[in-house]
Amino acid sequence: MHDKEQSVSYLDYxxxxxxxxxxxxxxxxxxxGLLYLMASLLFFAVxxxxxxxxxxxxxxxxxxxxxxxxxxxxxxxxxxxxxxxFVIPGLPAVFGxxxxxxxxxxxxxxxxxxxxxxxWLYVLGALLAVISVFLPGxxxxxxxxxxxxxxxxxxxxxxxxxxxAFILGFSSILTGLNFIVTIHRMRAxxxxxxxxxLFAWSLYAxxxxxxxxxxxxxxxxxxxxIERMFGVGLFxxxxxxxxxxxxxxxxxxxxxxxxxxxxxxxxxxxxxIPVFSHRTIFGYKFIxxxxxAIALFxxxxxxxxxxxxxxxxxxxxxxxxxxxxxxxxxxxxxFNWVATLYKGSISTDAPLLYALGFIFxxxxxxxxxxxxxxxxxxxxxxxxxxxVAHFHYVMFGGTGFGIxxxxxxxxxxxxxxxYNMKTAKVGFWTLFVGFNTxxxxxxxxxxxxxxxxxxxxxxxxxxxHFISTIGSWILIVGLIIMFTNFIKALRSKTSYTNxxxxxxxxxxxxxxxxxxxxxxxxxxxxTAGPYEYKDNDEILTKEDN
Amino acid sequence: xxxxxxxxxxxxxxxxFITGISALLLFVITxxxxxxxxxxxxxxxxxxxNIEGNTKLxxxxxxxxxxxxxxxFWYGWIGYRDLKNPPKDAMIVxxxxxxxxWTFEYDNGVKADSLYVPVNRAIQVNLHSLxxxxxxxxxxxxxxxxxxxxxxxxxxxxxxxVGKFDIACAEYCGLSHSAMYSKVIVLPQQEFDNWLxxxxxxxxxxxxxxxxxxxx
Amino acid sequence: xxxxxxxxxxxxHRDDLGSRMGIWLFxxxxxxxxxxxxxxxxxxxxxYQQEFHVAAKELNTLIGTLNTLILLxxxxxxxxxxxxxxxxxxxxxxxxxVITIFLAFGFMVNKYFEWMAKIHHxxxxxSETLLAKGNxxxxxxxxxxxxxxxxxxxxxxxxxxxxxMTRFTMKGTVNSDKxxxxxxxxxxxxxxxxxxxxxxxxxxxxx
Ligand code: HEM
Ligand SMILES: [Cu+2]
Ligand SMILES: [Cu+2]
Numbered sequence: 001m002h003d004k005e006q007s008v009s010y011l012d013y014x015x016x017x018x019x020x021x022x023x024x025x026x027x028x029x030x031x032x033g034l035l036y037l038m039a040s041l042l043f044f045a046v047x048x049x050x051x052x053x054x055x056x057x058x059x060x061x062x063x064x065x066x067x068x069x070x071x072x073x074x075x076x077x078x079x080x081x082x083x084x085x086f087v088i089p090g091l092p093a094v095f096g097x098x099x100x101x102x103x104x105x106x107x108x109x110x111x112x113x114x115x116x117x118x119x120w121l122y123v124l125g126a127l128l129a130v131i132s133v134f135l136p137g138x139x140x141x142x143x144x145x146x147x148x149x150x151x152x153x154x155x156x157x158x159x160x161x162x163x164x165a166f167i168l169g170f171s172s173i174l175t176g177l178n179f180i181v182t183i184h185r186m187r188a189x190x191x192x193x194x195x196x197x198l199f200a201w202s203l204y205a206x207x208x209x210x211x212x213x214x215x216x217x218x219x220x221x222x223x224x225x226i227e228r229m230f231g232v233g234l235f236x237x238x239x240x241x242x243x244x245x246x247x248x249x250x251x252x253x254x255x256x257x258x259x260x261x262x263x264x265x266x267x268x269x270x271x272x273i274p275v276f277s278h279r280t281i282f283g284y285k286f287i288x289x290x291x292x293a294i295a296l297f298x299x300x301x302x303x304x305x306x307x308x309x310x311x312x313x314x315x316x317x318x319x320x321x322x323x324x325x326x327x328x329x330x331x332x333x334x335f336n337w338v339a340t341l342y343k344g345s346i347s348t349d350a351p352l353l354y355a356l357g358f359i360f361x362x363x364x365x366x367x368x369x370x371x372x373x374x375x376x377x378x379x380x381x382x383x384x385x386x387x388v389a390h391f392h393y394v395m396f397g398g399t400g401f402g403i404x405x406x407x408x409x410x411x412x413x414x415x416x417x418x419y420n421m422k423t424a425k426v427g428f429w430t431l432f433v434g435f436n437t438x439x440x441x442x443x444x445x446x447x448x449x450x451x452x453x454x455x456x457x458x459x460x461x462x463x464x465h466f467i468s469t470i471g472s473w474i475l476i477v478g479l480i481i482m483f484t485n486f487i488k489a490l491r492s493k494t495s496y497t498n499x500x501x502x503x504x505x506x507x508x509x510x511x512x513x514x515x516x517x518x519x520x521x522x523x524x525x526x527t528a529g530p531y532e533y534k535d536n537d538e539i540l541t542k543e544d545n
Numbered sequence: 546x547x548x549x550x551x552x553x554x555x556x557x558x559x560x561x562f563i564t565g566i567s568a569l570l571l572f573v574i575t576x577x578x579x580x581x582x583x584x585x586x587x588x589x590x591x592x593x594x595n596i597e598g599n600t601k602l603x604x605x606x607x608x609x610x611x612x613x614x615x616x617x618f619w620y621g622w623i624g625y626r627d628l629k630n631p632p633k634d635a636m637i638v639x640x641x642x643x644x645x646x647w648t649f650e651y652d653n654g655v656k657a658d659s660l661y662v663p664v665n666r667a668i669q670v671n672l673h674s675l676x677x678x679x680x681x682x683x684x685x686x687x688x689x690x691x692x693x694x695x696x697x698x699x700x701x702x703x704x705x706x707v708g709k710f711d712i713a714c715a716e717y718c719g720l721s722h723s724a725m726y727s728k729v730i731v732l733p734q735q736e737f738d739n740w741l742x743x744x745x746x747x748x749x750x751x752x753x754x755x756x757x758x759x760x761x
Numbered sequence: 762x763x764x765x766x767x768x769x770x771x772x773x774h775r776d777d778l779g780s781r782m783g784i785w786l787f788x789x790x791x792x793x794x795x796x797x798x799x800x801x802x803x804x805x806x807x808x809y810q811q812e813f814h815v816a817a818k819e820l821n822t823l824i825g826t827l828n829t830l831i832l833l834x835x836x837x838x839x840x841x842x843x844x845x846x847x848x849x850x851x852x853x854x855x856x857x858x859v860i861t862i863f864l865a866f867g868f869m870v871n872k873y874f875e876w877m878a879k880i881h882h883x884x885x886x887x888s889e890t891l892l893a894k895g896n897x898x899x900x901x902x903x904x905x906x907x908x909x910x911x912x913x914x915x916x917x918x919x920x921x922x923x924x925x926m927t928r929f930t931m932k933g934t935v936n937s938d939k940x941x942x943x944x945x946x947x948x949x950x951x952x953x954x955x956x957x958x959x960x961x962x963x964x965x966x967x968x
Binding site for chain 1 (some may be wrong): 776778779780782783786787789790791793794795796797798800801804805808809886887892895896897899900903904906907
């Protein structure tokens with residue numbers, strides 16, 4: 001090592017600022033990634049608490065622990081927090097920031113200061129959301145969808161929540177912009193697009209969706225804000241405005257946003273499966289292109305959230321048809337992942353368990369999406385707890401488990417510590433069982449006619465609600481096991497020096513744990529694809545030791 | 546068979562058709578995952594084989610799902626088709642939603658807070674909202690339709706059996722959204738006619754009464 | 762993945778092409794943002810053709826045309842400012858930048874009088890005069906205020922940006938070798954111009 005300063009870890013080096021400023025003013029992509037990680041996990045904890053309370057309320061019909069107004073605010077906040085503060089930034093802003101530059105052999109992202117700005121916008125948006133809870137008027141109760149006209153009628157603090165979402169949108173745009181330029185301009189010599197790790201591909205597709213779709217929600221939420229302030233009438237039916245137009249604009253963004261959430265998680269799974277099977281990925285190009293296909297077709301199916309508003313017949317047919325087609329690239333990915341296990345040399349460590357858990361839960365989410373895409377069935381199950389189950393399977397079972405998989409996979413690299421493998425597996429299984437107990441009954445209820453966003457319900461649904469609430473307890477135990485395992489590892493004194501614990505072949509496994517500022521001492525030159533395992537024998541002997 | 550009386554079956558069929566295929570595929574995927582994890586476990590000490598892909602397979606598992614989802618689309622569509630076109634002789638009921646109750650008004654001006662309908666007769670409901678969005682949902686009949694303040698939606702159904710069924714509001718509309726329940730009460734034609742007649746008499750009586758009050 | 766070591770010497774990262782790409786992407790998001798508004802406009806124009814027609818007559822085409830000319834000229838002076846700095850003529854560049862800001866200011870003054878005149882006639886969101894009109898006219902003026910307001914906000918931001926650039930040029934941070942920031946401000950300014958080019962006919966000309 002010719003330069004001593006370079007080998008100091010990103011956690012320890014001294015920059016321009018000291019103390020907390022060394023963090024909150026840092027433009028180092030790894031520090032920013034870590035800040036995002038801590039913030040989004042904090043909000044995740046809050047969101048889970050709200051979810052837990054909602055489930056507790058629903059354990060029996062009638063009022064149990066809170067009134068209807070509180071319940072309505074809780075599901076609104078739960079939705080806003082989980083969507084805008086946890087799953088959207090969860091992978092791109094956290095792991096994308098931390099690992100994208102390393103994966104493509106760069107020292108940082110293209111615009112480090114812009115990166116810091118988007119972190120600050122995230123904090124600002126989050127603070128506004130938090131403040132809205134405590135202002136007089138009470139937290140917003142519109143649902144995270146802010147449907148008009150209710151959102152211009154409600155007397156709660158809808159405004160701060162709207163502005164918060166607007167600002168968070170900008171944060172997300174800037175991250176996307178940064179990643180696109182980074183991927184185009186900063187790849188190490190020799191790293192062609194098709195030699196990029198697939199996580200980078202998925203971030204690339206995501207980034208395009210971020211910058212193309214997010215401005216639409218920005219302007220839409222801004223219009224609602226203006227509507228509330230000045231009563232311009234643009235969406236107000238009393239003045240000629242059209243609430244359905246609002247729904248269109250909202251979903252033109254929010255459906256693609258679903259792909260902002262899921263694509264990077266698919267990317268993580270695509271990284272993990274070949275590493276733990278220790279063989280090359282099956283169908284690299286098909287996976288890469290299906291990311292792009294999802295990003296493309298995903299932006300043309302928004303109105304499948306609106307089949308019941310009474311659109312023209314042609315529109316119904318087209319959107320239903322496209323909805324079915326957009327399932328195909330996802331299916332292709334699933335098949336390729338499974339095929340990658342074939343004739344591998346599979347080690348069932350925690351990251352792989354989470355990745356396989358992802359495939360199972362996401363598949364259920366996807367299949368139930370097909371059920372909703374069918375027009376006649378949609379008329380029945382739209383806005384019932386069937387939908388609630390579906391999107392939790394996709395967003396939590398999919399993206400959430402993707403985030404957990406990423407945490408287990410990259411933990412040793414990020415912190416130079418290792419968690420207890422057995423506990424991690426116990427945590428996974430508890431989570432998995434809890435998850436299905438919590439959400440599966442919602443499919444059944446939904447099919448039987450239990451509407452969504454209901455504080456109270458008819459007695460015939462009680463048994464399902466009861467099981468579901470028990471499930472939420474099991475799930476939370478699983479979360480606690482997982483996080484205490486991490487915290488224990490972080491606090492342990494023994495540092496973990498193996499820089500490549502899973503025998504991965506991508507670039508992050510060539511740099512020291514807790515990578516130094518600017519990651520690489522010398523920028524590598526790439527000559528081979530990311531998953532070309534040549535040392536099959538080596539890994540077997542290593543396993544024996 | 547009367548046009549529209551099999552709507553429930555069509556929805557159920559589409560649902561079970563898609564669910565069945567999905568369950569099968571999910572089973573295959575899960576089974577293969579588990580099987581591979583055991584068969585090719587590293588503990589067995591076999592070397593991995595680098596298989597880069599197989600274009601034939603890719604085409605196969607693109608084309609087959611495309612065919613399957615097209616079939617699913619078709620099933621969903623035929624179940625939906627007849628919801629759109631109410632028969633000409635449908636009985637029309639005006640439904641008004643407001644935070645947080647339903648009102649049903651018949652041709653002759655009779656108003657009720659439950660929806661009384663005769664069995665085996667096509668019913669068209671014209672939906673209006675006085676305030677925010679609601680959604681008119683009858684789980685037992687497998688359909689819902691949004692009730693919007695600026696747009697007059699309508700939908701129709703054909704109750705094939707006598708009985709009482711729930712009407713729920715399925716679009717979030719504020720504080721008491723979850724209490725916005727009502728009932729469809731399906732009566733034999735004769736009983737329905739009687740009900741309507743009595744209501745009309747009651748209504749006229751109350752009108753004359755109130756106008757009598759006014760005169761004094 | 763086999764990795765061949767290769768030493769690199771330079772640590773300061775400068776990539777003008779990358780920066781330009783970033784700017785274009787950003788401008789693109791701005792376009793999409795306004796695109797959302799244009800979508801709303803299109804839908805309502807389609808629904809209320811007659812009333813939009815009537816309402817548009819009330820706008821002052823003269824002020825609108827004047828403002829269009831002002832903005833077009835300012836786009837030109839902005840280009841000239843960049844050409845000047847490229848030729849290393851610092852003074853001329855500053856001169857053109859100041860002219861640009863001046864023109865932008867003129868645009869805002871016009872806008873101010875235009876809005877004020879409307880408000881004096883009692884036409885503003887929520888006013889009795891406006892509420893007495895048909896829904897289509899309410900929406901037309903709603904859109905008018907929101908869209909020109911949002912555009913005006915962009916003009917203001919543009920003025921600040923160019924002001925900062927003028928300062929940079931004076932200090933020499935922007936110079937004939939490194940003028941990417943000025944270029945960015947220029948591109949932003951053209952965007953503001955282009956959006957106006959769309960707004961002008963939609964509100965003032967099509968009646
Ligand atoms: C312990 C974990 C969780 C529990 C117990 C839980 C429970 C719930 C419940 C009861 C609802 C209300 C459903 C309704 O009445 O319509 C809900 C809504 C929602 N949840 Fe969760 N949830 C959990 C985790 C998550 C996660 C991880 C995400 C995101 C990845 C998420 C995203 C959402 C969203 C977006 C809504 C919709 C809010 C709305 O309708 O406005 N939840 N959840
Ligand atoms: Cu969607
Ligand atoms: Cu409701």
